Amino acid sequence: MTTRIDRRFAALTKAARPALVTFVTAGDPDHETSLSILRALPAAGADLIEIGMPFSDPMADGPAIQAAGLRALKSGQTLKRTLAMVRAFRAGDDETPIVLMGYYNPIYSYGNARFLADAKEAGVDGLIVVDLPPEEDEELCLPAIRAGLNFIRLATPTTDDRRLPAVLANTSGFLYYVSIAGITGTAAPDTTAVADAVTRIKDHTGLPICVGFGVKTPNQAAAIGRVADGVVIGSALVEAIRTSLDEAGRATEGTVPAVTGLVRSLAEGVRAARQIAAE
Amino acid sequence: MNEQPNSFRTGPDERGRFGLYGGRFVAETLMPLILDLERAYTEAKNDPAFHAELAQLGKHYTGRPSPLYLAERLTAHLGGAKIYFKRDELNHTGSHKINNCLGQILLAKRMGKTRIIAETGAGQHGVASATVSARFDFPCVVYMGATDVERQKPNVFRMRLLGAKVKPVTAGAGTLKDAMNEALRDWVANVETTYYLIGTAAGPHPYPAMVRDFQSVIGTELKEQIMEAEGRYPDALVAAVGGGSNAIGLFHPFLDERDVALYGVEAGGHGMDVPNGHAASMNGGRPGVLHGNRTYLLQDDDGQILEGHSISAGLDYPGVGPEHSWLRDSGRVSYVPATDSEALEAFQLCTRLEGIIPALExxxxxxxxxxxxxxxxxxxxxxxxxxxxxxxDVFTVGSILGFEL
Known part of the structure; x- marks a missing residue:
């Protein structure tokens, strides 16, 4: 089965450039603005879109994404509305892959079977669920695969060669390599260590490898893009949203451009990565 | 739901499950560590030297066994069953928390870890963690909700005296669940060096089973003591349940003594009919996944975790240990709520009749x-x-009763 994610990576391989994967939290700072941001991302240079499903207790996230989740929840975002947002996006874009990322409880509360059916119908392509390691694959991973959704796993600096096969076993679409042992948006990754890890993982899998956690600037994105198949940017984008808000925390005219502007410069960085490498 | 197994004492299974509950719902970064911990704990459990050292510390450092005390005046006052207290409040550091902390600090030492982190609500587990860290020469960081730092000042000062760093957590409502989130974030960033000393019988496998095992000294001692005092087992055991470590420690050795009725008491806060006004996850919540395990949780329709409320910082947690969730569904233990005001009355009654000031838990x-x-x-x-x-708790109770302290 070929998914939008597979097709997108095949096209990027042909174009010989890494993917820019952008993360924003659904409903941040409000549903309408968030949908506008989503719709503007592909033209600004996002190759894949990760949409955060806000959760009250984001244990793997740093302050920036924690705050984004709280803004979204405060504005009334729910998992149901997140799926509606994907559906609305899909009405105008049938190509850009959408990956929902978050924590298990809101999905479990929604009902796993119903969630998978509704997500597929809305046009979701893949899932990243932070607190579902391979040991819990029967919960959602295997049903997701059966429903035709990619289940994208995180590998981390603590995932050694002994453990890697378990992590890769039911992973599809791409592998998300977490560049630091830590939470999102904090320490900057060490490019050499990331390059070594990506090389090591490539020995075990033919899947594309995207690298995220702590990548903030076009230069960092270019450096990571030289060694990986994709670069994930999250905290920097939600920070751009936060700094664009007015004193009451509401969206301004500057909110959508703040995100698209940053995405454009990041896309330039990522696209320059291989050109520099090729010289 | 009420099918009765042959034994209630065989869980968890190899996946860390008690029926539907428990499990290992953690980020990949932590997974290798959780598996290491499980291996290390299994080894320690089978090592007589580990048990000998723990028993020695229990006796000479904690003051075990804790007495079994007949509360004569309370018994006469209530005019019914004979009431005994298992007096774990007499332990070093003032609560049952030390039982678990000693076990885990020995394990941290065996694993070659060099730094301890812990979360705390009321501060009892924080104090116990800081204490064993001082005794075994580990640097210790305790995460504590900012609200709890405010209402448990004496314990915050104790922890600092013991050399621990207390980090107030302002996320969420600044209570125990937020402290646990922050401790997990610290752990992910410091996996190589750091041992996470979880204070209650919850979290990813093997914590619920391990904490239960370390706390089961309570119920094991009781079996012997009550036989000596009464020549038979009690008719009922009663314990407070927040995360549920003291309760599971008391209950577990008695789970297969079917004639012993077991009561776990949850925090009813302002009342079970007040939305988000209590912390009784098994009476007012539904199953979900948080902090590494599936268990009963206080949550809204969207699966967002609610803060809950209790006068007792130690019970102010939206979840409960997974074994309790399983015991609830199986019907072996009855879980009932008690409100803030009922607890406050009991607090005063016990103090006046028995000369024992109980914690709010x-x-x-x-x-x-x-x-x-x-x-x-x-x-x-x-x-x-x-x-x-x-x-x-005297400051909390004092302010409610209108005393200037």
Whole structure:
């Protein structure tokens, strides 16, 4: 089965450039603005879109994404509305892959079977669920695969060669390599260590490898893009949203451009990565 | 749901499950560590030297066994069953928390870890963690909700005296669940060096089973003590349940003694009919996944975790240990709520009648004893776990009763 994610990576391989994967939290700072941001991302240079499903207790996230989740929840975002947002996006874009990322409880509360059916119908392509390691694959991973959704796993600096096969076993679409042992948006990754890890993982899998956690600037994105198949940017984008808000925390005219502007410069960085490498 | 297994004492299974509950719902970064911990704990459990060292510390450092005390005046006052207290509030550091901390610090030492982190609500587990860290020369960081830092000042000062760093957590409502989130974030960033000393019988496998094992000394001692005092087992055991470590420690050795009725008392806060006004996850929540395990949780329709409320910082947690969730569904243990005001009344009654100031946590258990004892015959026996002393709560209680401290 070929998914939008597979097709997108095949096209990027042909174009010989890494993917820019952008993360924003659904409903941040409000549903309408968030949908506008989503719709503007592909033209600004996002190759894949990760949409955060806000959760009250984001244990793997740093302050920036924690705050984004709280803004979204405060504005009334729910998992149901997140799926509606994907559906609305899909009405105008049938190509850009959408990956929902978050924590298990809101999905479990929604009902796993119903969630998978509704997500597929809305046009979701893949899932990243932070607190579902391979040991819990029967919960959602295997049903997701059966429903035709990619289940994208995180590998981390603590995932050694002994453990890697378990992590890769039911992973599809791409592998998300977490560049630091830590939470999102904090320490900057060490490019050499990331390059070594990506090389090591490539020995075990033919899947594309995207690298995220702590990548903030076009230069960092270019450096990571030289060694990986994709670069994930999250905290920097939600920070751009936060700094664009007015004193009451509401969206301004500057909110959508703040995100698209940053995405454009990041896309330039990522696209320059291989050109520099090729010289 | 009520099919009765041959034994209630065989869990968890190899996946860390108690029926539907438990498991290992953690980020990949932590997974190798959780598996290491499981291996290390299994080795320690089978090592007589580990048990010998723990027993030695229990006796000479903690002061075990804790006495079994017949509360004569309370018994006479209530006019029903004979009431005993298992007095874990007399332990070093003032609560049952030290039992678990000693076990885990020995494990941290075996694993070659060099730094301890812990979360705390009321501060009892924080104090116990800081204590064992001082005793075994580990640097220790305790995460504590900012709201709890405010309402548990004496314990915050104790932890600092013991050399621990207390980090106030302002996320969420600044209570125990937020402290646990922050401790997990620290752990992910410091996996190589750091041992996470979880204070309750919850979290990813193997924590619920491990904490239960370390706390089961309470119920094991009781079996011997009550046989000596009464020549038989009690008719009922009563314990407060927040995360549920003192309760599971009391109950577990008695789970297969089917004639012993077991009561776990949850925090009813302002009342079970007040939305988000209590912390009784098994009476007012539904199953979900948080902090590494599936268990009963207080949550809204979208699966967002609610903060809950209790007068007792130690019970103010939206979840509960997974084994309790399983025991609830199986019907082996009855979980009942007690409100803030019932606990407050029990707190004062116990203090005046027995000269024992209970912590607000066991005051909830006592509130159930007050309801239960008069419905039982005088030749029947209740044992309540007095799992903590109330010194830390005098400011909270004082401000409610209008005393200037």
């Amino acid at each position: 066991p005051a909830h258990a006592l509130a159930e004893v007050i309801k239960l004892a008069p419905t039982m015959r005088k030749d029947q026996i209740i044992v309540m776990n007095m799992c903590g002393r109330g010194d830390k």
